[in-house]
Amino acid sequence: MAKELKELTSREENYAQWYNDLVIKADLAENSAVRGCMVIKPYGYAIWEKMQRQLDDMFKETGHINAYFPLFIPKSFLSREADHVEGFAKECAVVTHYRLKTNPDGTGVVVDPEAKLEEELIVRPTSETIIWSTYKNWIQSYRDLPILCNQWANVVRWEMRTRLFLRTAEFLWQEGHTAHATEEEALEEARKMLDVYADFAEKYMAVPVIKGIKSANERFAGAVETFCIEALMQDGKSLQAGTSHFLGQNFAKAFDVQFIDQENKLQYVWATSWGVSTRLIGALIMAHSDNNGLVLPPKLAPFQVVIVPIYKNDEQRNAISEKVATIIAQLKAIGISVKYDDSNNRKPGWKFAEYELKGVPVRLAIGARDLENGTIEVMRRDTLKKETVTMEGIELYVKDLLEDIQTNIYKKALDFRTSVTREVDSYDEFKVEIEKGGFLMCHWDGTSETEERIKQETKATIRCIPLNGDKTPGKCIVTGKPSAQRVVFARNY
RNA sequence: CGGAGUUUAGCGCAGUUGGUAGCGCGCUACGUUCGGGACGUAGAGGUCGGGCGUUCGAGUCGCCUAACUCCGACCA
Known part of the structure; x- marks a missing residue:
């Protein structure tokens, strides 16, 4: 078994610190010179690229x-859509000038006061407004x-x-923005994309x-209905991994986007928007990883297999490398990504x-x-179990193993969730249980x-009103008033 | 935006009553090693976050300032 890393804070000791350590030590990202902004390092960005590619295909x-x-x-x-501006105004970066000039005393540059913008520009916190002002020109009939558009972009909050x-001032995401002739179609779109996100997260x-x-409190500013995963x-805290909004006609009305329907009548367009961000990488880390480091699902790992040669001299190293070249070819031939680390400046351990x-x-x-025995040592990261198998057919063995790991870590996460999801029927019990973390299903x-x-009394919020599952009515745990179904309470990121 | 803490070599840290800066890791070279974070020898690497002050003399004392981390409030 691997011994635990000295430098990595353990999850039990301090979960937040464990996460911070892991992001840095696994070389995913680092803080930048700009407060609140991060540098996504190559290994972290490779995960994002894998996510991007898959999601893009699904879109x-x-x-x-x-x-x-x-x-x-x-x-x-x-300011065109009142709820929307309310939601974002407090966290917008504003561009006021378009030019710098050399400081008169020769020390660096200053903002040129002559170059003030007539109308200030906001660095997008999300793109509904710019997109709907554009869609107005695209839509007549x-x-x-x-219109089913998506964009991959950065936004600033x-x-x-x-x-x-988990939360940075600038982050990368995709935002889908669709326009529809009917309410039903827009609602169906919002639901469809929620399914896409759920599929992506689970598979x-x-x-x-x-x-x-989402409850009204947690709903996106400007949306009629917000769906989420x-x-x-x-650590028992919930993380919103994706959202899909049914925007109704709010933005169409704000930007006067109307179309002529088949009966030659003017109607406002129905809208949706939906997005996931680099926050998913945070979710990935916190869902699976352990005290030895990251545990990545094979389908999103920058490389799925690493090969480490163990040799005493150049002669052995060459002999091993020759054999490894064959194995790499076999793995690649069936679509498995592999890194061969034969660097000489680190020992195998x-x-x-x-x-x-x-x-x-x-x-x-x-x-x-x-080499003598025709064997190879295989270790799987999720369980840290090692075994020695014959080299013959190793690529198929690895293929099965990768599938097994993908299934296993999902199951592990699901089992954990099941074990900390419970029904709570009184507010007193709720106050006790919420301290233990997990999902509380309550009326x-x-x-x-x-x-x-x-929220004020327990720091817990309604994460969502589940679409699937138990729809048995009951009584509110706080007021005793009627409740149509249980909702998910948790503390969240 | 409030509270606390931190800032000294690439990273992690020590630095006593104020006397001119050190340890570990990493890095470079050579050698021995290599099946779970190897070892030896020799090196390189510092405007001590920034500014002002006290002092013969400041990493150390005082004031100001900045950044970062954590805890709150706010939020995807």
């Missing part, structure tokens, strides 16, 4: 196309609908307190999620620890002894006041 399969809208949004656009991947990230509807982290820290799903170790009277009170 294309569901009929969407990519486009790009500007980073800057005229200030006046943001029902024949122009639907000036957060007071930030954490790598690729191996993170089980609850699909649900909620994931449970190992060091490499073992390093690749465990980085969460590589499978490690193959091969030494002179293996709620449906009012913002009750939710707000629970």
Whole structure:
């Protein structure tokens, strides 16, 4: 068994610190010179690229196309939709000038006061406004609908307190923005994309999620209905992993986007928007990793297999490398990504620890002894179990193993979630149970006041009203008023 | 935006009553090693976060300032 890393804080000791340590030590990201902004390092970005590629394929399969809208949004656009501006105004970066000049005393540069913008520009916190001001020109008739656009972009939300991947001032995401002729179609779109996100989370990230509807308190500013997927982290806190909004006609009305329907009548367009961000990487880390480092699902690992040679001299090293070249070819031929680390400046033991820290799903170790016996040592990252197998057919063995790891870490996460999800029927019990973390399934009277009170008193919020599952009515745990179904309460990120 | 803490070599840290800066890791070279974070020898690497002050003399004392981390409030 691997010994635990000295430098990595253990999860039990301090979960938040464990997460911070892991992000840095696994080389995923680091803090930058700009407060609240992060540098996503190559290994971390490789995970994002894998996510991007998969999601992009899924968007294309569901009929969407990519486009790009500007980073800057005229200030006046943001005030067009009252709820929307309310939601974002406090955290917007504003561009006021367009030019610098050399400081008169020769020390660096200053903002040129002559170069003040007539209308200030907002660095997008999200793109609904710029997009709907554009869609106005794209839409005249029902024949122009639907519009199913997505964009991959960065956005800026000036957060007071930030954490790598989980909450940063600038982050990467995709935002889908669709326009529809009917309410039903837009609602169906919002639901469809929620399903896409849930599929992605469960099948690729191996993170089980609850699909649900946000309460009014948690709803996106400007949306009629916000759908979400909620994931449970190992410390018992919930993390919103993706959202899909049914925007109704709010933005169409704000930007006067109307179309002529088949009866030659003018109607406002129906809208959706949906997004996931680099925050998913935070979810990935917190869902699976352990005290030895990252545990990555094979489907998103930058490389799925690492091969470490064990040799005493150049002669052995060459002999091993020759054999490894064959194995690499066999693995690649069936679509398995592999890294061969034959660097001479680290010993095998060091490499073992390093690749465990980085969460590589499978490690193959091969030494002179293996060459003689026709064997190879295989270790799986999720359980840290080692075994020695014959080299013959190793690629198929690894293929099965990768699938098994993908399934196993999903199951592990699901079992954990099941074990900390429980029904609670009294507020007294709730106050005790919420301290233990996990999802509490409770009846709620449906009012913002009750939710707000629970939040103030326990720091827990309604993560969502689940779409699937038990729909048995009951009584609110706080007020005793009727409740249509249990909702998910948790503390959250 | 409030409370606390930190800032000294690439990283992690020590530095006593104020006397001119050190340890571990890493890095470079050579050698021995290599099946779970190897070892030896020889090196390189510092405007002590920044500014002002006290002093013959400041990493150390005082004031100001900045950044970062954690805890709150706010939020994807």
